[in-house]
Amino acid sequence: MxxxxxxxxxxxxxxxxxxxxxxxxxxxxxxxxxxxxxxxPKSYSLSKGSAQVVKTLEEPLSVKVFFSDNLNAPYSSVYQYIKDILVEYKSSANDNFSYEFVDMKKPENEKLARTYGLNQIQIQELKNNEVGMKRVWMGIVLLYADRIEILDALTSTDGLEYRVTTTISNMVSTTSALAGLAGDVKLTLYATKRLADFKIVGFNQMEDEIRKAFNEVNKKNKNRISFASIDPSPAEIPELVEKYGIQSLNWNDPNLGSGTGAIGLVLEYGEKSSLFPVKMTRDFFGRNMITGLDDLTVQIEESLKSIVSKSQEIGYITGHGELELNEESQYGQPSQSVFARLVSDRYTLKEIKLSEEDIPQKYASVIINGPKSSFTDEELYKIDQYVLKGGNLLVFVDPFEEQQANPYSQPTYTPINTGLEKNLEKYGLSVGKKYVYDLNCFSQSDRQYGKMQFYIAPMMQKNTLDQKSPITKNLGYVIFFQNAPIDITAAKDNSNAKVTVLAKSSKESWTVDSNISPDPRFISIPSDKSTMASENLAVLVEGKFSSAFSGKPKSEKDDEKKSDSADNSISSNEHVAKSLQNSKIIVIGSSILGGARIPLFSNAQLLDEEGKQPVSMFVRNAVDYLNGEEDLCTMRTKGLSLNTLTVKSAAASTFAKYFNEIGLVVIVALAGLLVLLKIKAKKRAIRERYNPNDSRVEK
Known part of the structure; x- marks a missing residue:
């Protein structure tokens, strides 16, 4: 030892x-x-959203990877990325997550892959100095509860984590709306008991109807929702009205005296709440009655998805010349618009005609996409009240309507006034009636005219995109087209709101409100550079706002309901003057970002339905952000953040190119040579000092 x-x-x-x-x-x-x-951008790390999805799985989730062996580059990197990312999923998940790599050399496993719906794909292969083709398997199968989803033909790592996580999330949310929640969901009926004395039609049956619908929904969600019926005191009612927007009622009856009451049904989770349209209304004959109890089970289920940020439906306002949800395909058949297809993997756009209906609060967000005609005060009021009750708004607004008689004539531009200006200005945003031109813009080579710079298409890079917002922080660049400037001065004065300029033009931009032309051949650059300044092109405002209206506008329907036999002993006030919850409003000064066509480019569209272009990712990120899916924004744009050089001339660009290709190599070689000479000089100095007469050294 x-x-x-x-x-x-x-x-x-x-x-x-x-x-x-x-x-x-x-x-x-x-x-x-x-x-x-x-x-x-943490391109090779699992996002917090992905970790949260697999951490709260309530049932076993199995991931089966069907990949062929010995894949050549670049496909081998996809296989390695999947191996790495699944290890990270596993380390973040609970015990319900598992994965396996299936051996595709076995014929029975090929048969299993086909059973799931996977197909072989062809890839190029370099073998014996010859390029050939071979068929391989490159797919994933996910199994959760009774759901099976496949991700096939995975030839690139771009957006792969996003696809995996959103697929898992959709499978889980379809199985249970409350999967993964950390707190309790509460359904509360606020109803003043004294209102029963007024013999309101349906009041005595209201609580029973609500309990019936609640029990049905609660059973589906494993009894994870609580229900309470509260008779609020008169002192509590103003606070409840301000917090939730429930209906406040006042009465002054000779026999029953005077008083204050309330009716409202609220679903609440954390700081989020959803108000149902359960309230007292007056019918054509003047009778007071309870409405909003129809399809209450469906209403609760949809609101449940909305407040836990899993809403799959978005409101889309129509009726004012907005871009249509459906358009004619090249074969003459109706098809979804490019905007609808862009978001279709996660959201369904539901048409809202404000002239016929209110905006349901079940929608986490509503889109107004390029309106051309005016909104009525009643319609604007519905938008206003939706926002003040916690709804989110995405607005694509144009300053002008472009009209062109024929392809050879110059277009004309007519200012658009829709009335939305009233609402937006109350929220602190003013959209100018002009276009923004920018020297830092999209350019294109033309056979006849050479390089053409389209000043009306500003190109935003990192220095003009907000680097903190998840909507834009990982985008290398974004191109806009025909944008109006947005003034945010009033929004900054709102202490209850936060303003973020998502995209702005460069300091070499200017605005034009007359003699407008998108064609660079007919544009004059201002000689006075002092007139140039950066302009806001896309703005996010989030927080609380004041109403654009002092009260509900009167409509013809309200007048029709008045009659001599009406029961006027009890009256209601449902107007919300200040925000009940925080809201998010995104305003973009061009509907071309919403899918409108560009006449200058043969009616082409800036958006692509696959969502691969930066501008499409910008729009999709905006939609996700408004629907509480901030993590998806970061996940989708991983690896897209480019550290681009800011160059102002072709010569500078050429110099930067060759410096990176050759200059760095030359610098490293020179540095090595200098180090070598220094070492030799040091050796010579040592030798001359300690052994100057060394015969082995030639002098």
Missing amino acids: KKFINYLISPKSDIFLFVLLLILANLVVSLAYFRIDLTS
């Missing part, structure tokens, strides 16, 4: 101990997965 210890402490054991250390280190590393991601 003593000899062994002496051996270990002697230099003879160094090799043995080194080999032992390597073996032990490999064992530790194989058991403990550890990786550091030094990229700015």
